[in-house]
Amino acid sequence: MLSCHCKNEDCVLCGALFSDGEHDATQACELRGLLSRRRYSAGETVFREGTACIQLMVLRAGQLKLTTMPLVGREQILGLLVAGQLVGFETSEAPYPYTATALTPVDVCCITHKDMLRVLEDNPAVALRVIQRFRDELVQAQIMIRNLGIKPAHARVASFILSLMPIGSDHSEAFPLVLSRLEIAELLGLSEETVSRVFAEFRRNGLIDAPHGEVRLLDARRVKRLAGMGTGEAWDGT
Amino acid sequence: MLSCHCKNEDCVLCGALFSDGEHDATQACELRGLLSRRRYSAGETVFREGTACIQLMVLRAGQLKLTTMPLVGREQILGLLVAGQLVGFETSEAPYPYTATALTPVDVCCITHKDMLRVLEDNPAVALRVIQRFRDELVQAQIMIRNLGIKPAHARVASFILSLMPIGSDHSEAFPLVLSRLEIAELLGLSEETVSRVFAEFRRNGLIDAPHGEVRLLDARRVKRLAGMGTGEAWDGT
DNA sequence: CGTCCCGTTGACGGCGCTCAAAACAGGTGG
DNA sequence: CCACCTGTTTTGAGCGCCGTCAACGGGACG
Numbered sequence: 125m126l127s128c129h130c131k132n133e134d135c136v137l138c139g140a141l142f143s144d145g146e147h148d149a150t151q152a153c154e155l156r157g158l159l160s161r162r163r164y165s166a167g168e169t170v171f172r173e174g175t176a177c178i179q180l181m182v183l184r185a186g187q188l189k190l191t192t193m194p195l196v197g198r199e200q201i202l203g204l205l206v207a208g209q210l211v212g213f214e215t216s217e218a219p220y221p222y223t224a225t226a227l228t229p230v231d232v233c234c235i236t237h238k239d240m241l242r243v244l245e246d247n248p249a250v251a252l253r254v255i256q257r258f259r260d261e262l263v264q265a266q267i268m269i270r271n272l273g274i275k276p277a278h279a280r281v282a283s284f285i286l287s288l289m290p291i292g293s294d295h296s297e298a299f300p301l302v303l304s305r306l307e308i309a310e311l312l313g314l315s316e317e318t319v320s321r322v323f324a325e326f327r328r329n330g331l332i333d334a335p336h337g338e339v340r341l342l343d344a345r346r347v348k349r350l351a352g353m354g355t356g357e358a359w360d361g362t
Numbered sequence: 363m364l365s366c367h368c369k370n371e372d373c374v375l376c377g378a379l380f381s382d383g384e385h386d387a388t389q390a391c392e393l394r395g396l397l398s399r400r401r402y403s404a405g406e407t408v409f410r411e412g413t414a415c416i417q418l419m420v421l422r423a424g425q426l427k428l429t430t431m432p433l434v435g436r437e438q439i440l441g442l443l444v445a446g447q448l449v450g451f452e453t454s455e456a457p458y459p460y461t462a463t464a465l466t467p468v469d470v471c472c473i474t475h476k477d478m479l480r481v482l483e484d485n486p487a488v489a490l491r492v493i494q495r496f497r498d499e500l501v502q503a504q505i506m507i508r509n510l511g512i513k514p515a516h517a518r519v520a521s522f523i524l525s526l527m528p529i530g531s532d533h534s535e536a537f538p539l540v541l542s543r544l545e546i547a548e549l550l551g552l553s554e555e556t557v558s559r560v561f562a563e564f565r566r567n568g569l570i571d572a573p574h575g576e577v578r579l580l581d582a583r584r585v586k587r588l589a590g591m592g593t594g595e596a597w598d599g600t
Numbered sequence: 601c602g603t604c605c606c607g608t609t610g611a612c613g614g615c616g617c618t619c620a621a622a623a624c625a626g627g628t629g630g
Numbered sequence: 631c632c633a634c635c636t637g638t639t640t641t642g643a644g645c646g647c648c649g650t651c652a653a654c655g656g657g658a659c660g
Contacts (some may be wrong), residue, residue, distance in 0.1 A: 140522065156624075171634075187603095190504075192508050194508075194512055194513075195590060196590075197512055198512065199506050201511075202507050202508065203507075214501050214504075215497070216499050221504060235496050244489065244493070245486045245487075245490065247486075248482060248485075248489060251486060251489035251490065252483065252489065254493055255489065255493055257573045258487075258493065258497065258500060259451065259452050259453070259496065262496060262499055262500050262503060263453065263459060264618085265500060265503035265507060266430070266441075266459060266460065266503060269438065269503060269507055269510060270440065271440075272510035272551065273510050273548075273550075274432055274435055274438045275432075276511070276648090277648070305608095306606085306607095313511030314649090315648070315649050316607085317607095317609085317648090317650085317651095318647090320607060320608055320609085321648090323608095324608070336657095352434075426601070514615075514616090515615075541638060542639090544638085552616075553617055553618080554639085555616090555617075555639090555640080555641085556615090556616055556617075558639060558640055559640080561640095562640070562641080574625085
């Protein structure tokens with residue numbers, strides 16, 4: 125059997141269609157014809173808020189940020205997406221409610237909403253995966269709501285730093301920080317300067333070390349306590 | 363054919379199962395056995411954050427608020443749910459990430475996650491409806507993120523007031539306001555006093571009239587402009 | 601070396617939170 | 631009907647957090 129056009133193991137479409145035995149090659153080939161693949165380089169705009177939304181994308185590789193821009197004021201990041209997640213399926217035949225920008229080189233599989241609906245009707249396994257993705261994203265969104273609504277600047281930054289840690293990793297090792305100060309600010313609903321100040325204060329107090337492009341936790345306990353006021357959940361979709 | 367145990371037309375389960383011709387009475391009866399129905403009176407807690415989450419509920423009638431409570435600090439409302447929406451399907455076999463409280467007398471249909479997964483595998487129509495619900499809720503959550511992250515207090519309250527208007531209604535007529543000042547504050551990420559002050563200021567400036575338990579728009583243009591900084595979307599799931 | 605972008609730091613002002621008390625509504629019993 | 635109590639709403643005073651504005655330092659690049 126030919127493998128899927130988009131070879132990502134985590135792809136909700138390909139994974140669900142090819143991992144179980146209930147679908148034959150005919151169906152697989154049919155689906156392949158519906159998919160197209162695109163690449164974007166870091167910083168490139170994948171689609172812009174307000175433009176027509178007719179395609180669902182599956183993020184194959186890389187990282188996307190979803191932002192929204194008020195008529196006047198600063199951008200707000202709605203969320204970050206990593207490989208395996210869906211984007212552009214929120215509204216049918218309506219404008220995109222946000223702008224998607226590539227943070228890293230990005231690789232996506234595209235399918236039109238119309239075709240996707242047909243696939244969903246024929247393949248419960250795909251539908252289940254899609255539901256799972258939406259559940260995850262909704263939980264992430266609720267965590268952001270909670271943090272934006274309740275937490276002061278220190279707690280937001282602390283939560284953000286903790287969200288960068290790969291789960292189960294040793295707390296003492298450093299992990300990369302791809303976002304700029306401005307992007308962190310947009311994610312946390314703060315100003316660039318406030319983010320910078322909090323990072324500086326954390327460093328002064330021996331909570332973290334933050335050399336160029338990465339972060340290292342020095343005092344995980346205190347960071348967690350600061351993030352606290354809750355359960356210290358992640359800020360992004362990782 | 364017997365009608366569904368939960369008779370709500372908007373019920374994602376019943377509606378999808380009984381409106382199209384492709385399901386026979388056997389399947390219908392089987393599903394009926396999986397559903398149980400519960401009622402809650404206004405103010406009652408439906409389930410509490412952190413407790414085991416094994417059931418999906420479909421809101422049949424009434425209004426629910428979803429709140430989260432940090433270890434220290436004030437509550438934050440994550441969202442409001444109206445008839446037809448799902449609740450309690452975000453996490454499988456994990457604790458509820460929020461508390462659900464009835465704002466009005468509430469009527470729900472319940473089904474265990476285990477049974478629901480079986481239904482979803484067998485019924486693509488149900489799966490499509492569930493996906494639709496999650497899409498809607500995700501869009502609502504993103505609107506809240508945007509508002510909490512960007513907008514100042516005036517704009518939040520203005521957006522909230524506009525969200526109360528039934529769509530297509532005459533702007534000049536009054537509409538009911540079921541939430542207390544405290545609950546509005548929790549929804550908007552503000553303090554009770556600030557909400558009260560903004561309402562008072564709006565009244566002084568002739569923007570709204572707010573007699574006991576209802577609101578009337580006097581100057582829709584200015585309220586919309588205040589809510590502005592964007593597209594003035596709704597705050598809740600109506 | 602000059603330019604640009606990003607991060608940092610400082611000064612300052614305002615928005616909104618906190619604390620506190622008064623005004624108000626609604627229910628209950630006399 | 632009034633007195634009383636309780637919970638909600640309103641209003642005021644004070645201040646702290648954080649956003650704004652501005653200046654400065656450093657690395658990348660031409």
